[in-house]
Amino acid sequence: MRLYVPATRNDLDTVTTTTARATWPIGPRVAHAVTPALRAELPDEDDEGLEYAAWLAAADDSLGLVLQGASSPLRVVVTVEVPDGVVGTAVESGDDVSSSTVQVTDDVDAQVVCAHVDETDAGPDVLRVGQVAEADLDDALQAVVDRDLLWYDWTELDQAPR
Template identity: 50%
Template sequence: MRIYVPATLDELDTVDVGRTSARWSLTPRPVHGVTRALIAELPDEDTEGVEYAAFLDAAAASLALLAARPGTPPLRAVVTVEVPDHALEPVGTGADTTSSELRLTEPVPDVPIVCVHADEPDAAPDVTAVRSAAEADDDAALADTVQRATDRDLLWYDWSEVGAIPR
């Protein structure tokens, strides 16, 4: 199954970029993908639209990762990979979950990366503002800064460009 992995750019330092692929070892973690729940939630969307919704959920989750991990480059990243279905389980619905959320339940070593999406370096102040608002526990400022950060499009990088993503 194709999944969208919320990530931070420092996590990509462990990617092995070779001549024919970039490979990354995954450990159990929350990820996003096209689930039955997401399809039911978006009945009028085609496959591409539902995949995009799962990708956007992963981008939002990356922002949450960054807010919780000071010291990482303040730019969102989403890594697209394909893993065996048996390595995934759905996450129950609740206030803190999205309908695209899955749990990678086992380590998956040496997964080929399809592509990476990441913020351009100019987005760093918006992401840093999210971190600051989260630390200050300011709900109004947090909503505003999250909106500014998520209004930005992520840039697409081929697997061969993983080591060249600007920070």
């Protein structure tokens, strides 16, 4: 199953890369995927649009991880393939939980497809979200959302910004 995993830059340091593949040991955690609930929420989207929606939700969750004190102020989304058996329904629920949210239920060596990482100069915008008053939060969030995350193939993870 393809997952979009919100992560931090330090998480990429735990990826093991060989000439044939990259694996990332992950344990129970929140991730995003194309779920039946997401398909129901976006019935007119094709598979690519649904994958993009799940990826965007993972990028939003990555922002939350960074604001919890990650050593690098860059959002990271790691796209992985895992066995279906290690993915369950989301533990969290409520209005703030995306319909793409799933739970990795067991430890697994996930096969890394690629990672998306903020460009280095996005760091100040990302950090600003955690520093502004509520009245300025929408503008700070928009500055982050307007930033593109850069794509890195699994063979290029060592080139991702820190």
